[in-house]
Amino acid sequence: MYDLLIQNGKIVDGSGEAVFVGDVAIKDGKIAAVGRFSPTEAEKIIDAEGLIVAPGFIDHHSHSDYSLLGPHRFDNKVEQGITTEIVGQCGGTLAPIRPQDLERAAGMFGLADDQVKFFSEKLGTFSQYVDYLETIDLGDNWAFNAGHGSIREFVLGYENRAPTAHELEEMKDHVRNAMEAGAVGLSTGLIYPPASYADTDELVALLKVVAEYGGNYTTHMRSEGDSIVEAVREALEIGERAGVPVNIAHFKLCGKNNWNKLGEILELIENAQNRGLKVRADMYPYLAGSAGLIDAIPNCFAAEGPERLVENLKNEDFRKRVWRELQTGSGFENLIEYCGFDGVKIFGAAITEELKGKSIAEIAEERSTQPFDTICDIIVENAGDVRAGYFMREEAQVARLFALPYVMGCTDGSIKSEFLPAGHPRDTGSFPQLIRKFVREKKIVSIEEAIHKLTYLPADMTGLKGKGLIEEGYDADIAIFDLETLTDHADYLYPEAKNEGMKYVIVNGSIAVQDDQFTGVFSGKVLRKR
Template structure:
């Protein structure tokens, strides 16, 4: 590795402290110091005058579980300054043996059919990632869906005490093997069928390991406050460090509910809990279209429910459930399909063209099952700013590492996969040191990654150099496959991975086991 001396830049160290004009010294993969003196003669000098030097961004909430095996460079993320990702979020994961029903249930992750699951457990998955030589650091959560479906299947019933014990044992093994925590996603079948006893049992295991439990809560629309209350109640009962994922309120009638949800977080923390939240700086979300189905309609897994969507009685019952939806079909756009389809890039209202939008959605799901994704709106700018400004909030993309020139570059995915962090820093940050803290040391701490997210002597040299005058997020919902601008230099474990806006081809990431 080449020793580097980054001179002339404004150093913002990730702690929230004010920036300082110092030289950053890098050698043998680590930061060796911050100095105002003369750099060592053997170091390659890089003049970064007029730019900001900060830790690489730590993306706490991602879904790159399989895309980093498709293209380990992680292009859409590394080009926006991300040097560490946490995968396995929303209860979705790939840390068990490959099964057709499980792979279909986590289709959100599955953009490249050529990627095979050659492992049977979390250590095997982490070994596969290590062998792929990722271009950024990767830590993994244990996906609740894999645990529950592997033990209980896809039926609507509570886990027995013996089944809870089995899941708890599997979780304990995965946490001991290096997973940074557990995630749940109580809207992804079969997790809507999970009862509190199971959530508390798994939270107790996670708490005993000193790790984090992240929640995609049951509802982000009419049931948001009750859903956050459920997560907070489990945190209070077990003492488990808890993260509420992508906190937002969907549907105009629910605007303002995030304030009540944050009140619950504040009350829990005042009582000694550790509950955090994260959000991305956009007013649209991204999810499988099947997420719109009532839970009962997804019972049995995709192999069971997809054929029933052509049944008139089933369709009528679903349409009844959709009568009072909080969003409208002009707010929902088809963003990706597993096979080429002319629906991609068009709203459901546009596709309907005189037909009923409900029928359009049901036809798409009957044809494509879980292999169709959507972007969906219905959110408030005021709510977004309320969450972003909250002291317990961090920034996280909820996106994937994508290759715009490869198979994972298909469709019109959410632009957060390309522009989340530059967008936040340029459009929402009012205090740059604190904003960088929310993108670096704060999310690292939530995941228990104590050696990432801060510039200090001895830490791994993950860092970003950006030009505040040129920093930007050109990726849009109609043209998302565009790299961020103004990211001039990215180092991963001391290796120059992005320089002058171009990828160097180096892949120096590490698989982080805690």
């Protein structure tokens, strides 16, 4: 007797092969069989006639891990059809973390003293962190990267220099600890201090440890704008020298002046693939990215840490130095140049909540201040805790990227928490929008191609066994949706607006979503690669 039988569905199995009508039988959290079966053979029946039955979606680039520090919930992810998240992205992870850095985070996440003490005992090493994860109720499955930035900060702080030989060995030990704990690879965020102070050789040395465990390299590259060609070259060089597959995180070209570089970048990637390097990329469908407003300040001014930077921005002479660097400097991501002041919008602010949804240009006009001073003022007013949207992509380019056979889907977002609410619509609507926009409306890819990109490709890239296909013996992670009505409603002003058309989401054999609503079932698991 099967636990659950999904009948009469249009099965898109994740392999890229043509859709077919059939049944999926589930028992003990696994796909027991695919074919045709009698309703009498199962305890529970889902009639999926007319609906797509696909493997659960894999969010290849998730930041949900930081939400664990406060009260949190999973509905915005699983209601998209996501059954697995790959966390530890852009070089940032919860572990290892120094006590002083945890104390700094306490203010942002509202942690009491006893909570700081509790987390300091759980997050000292990566293995302790993963052990802690296994005690938490998860709404979906989690696999994880080691974070280069977190490791570098733990060993060197914010110092802008190369590690000593001893420090490099200590960093390698942290990477090895993470890989032994089951990490799928190492991530970097090379526009963010202190990771931006690392050179190529440092990254190669750490990734050679990752290679010993069959892991991969996923990178928020050193540039997605003016220096993107050089950044892609560096990422590919690192992969080839270290002997690891490479994933380009949230693949995009920022700024109109850089949109014409796509052909050169694709040629670099294809040449590397022809040399035998496994290269993938992930992306979300929105035209705006999201980062801290403080990330618009060139990273050369952040070497003393974010608190000191906020303090320095109170000084008029310091602001003038920053402005001169933004006008004449190079070697950093000039988000203001890419977007313009009208293309930088406030998505969330700890104190000045009334600014949400407004552009820097609008706020400057309201305040009768210069736009750059307005940025500095908002950062200072909120002690650095400001989330911004950076509008710097082109619609046609986004579609072209998703059509590439090696590009996967992601949210680049987080589960909701009391202190990290959905600040960008990608947190809530990325996967429904990828399907709605590029399959149903624009017909850029077929439904079979789209599901392959959202399921099998990320499972293959991360080496997660039993994920990404509807096949006998695989985990029963399944999304059931109406292709004709699947719709995302989240936007930049209402990023938590619900999707519709996701009829069921099954995580490890349990129904986690029914009729677009999270059921409150926590059947997710921690996925250790080793």
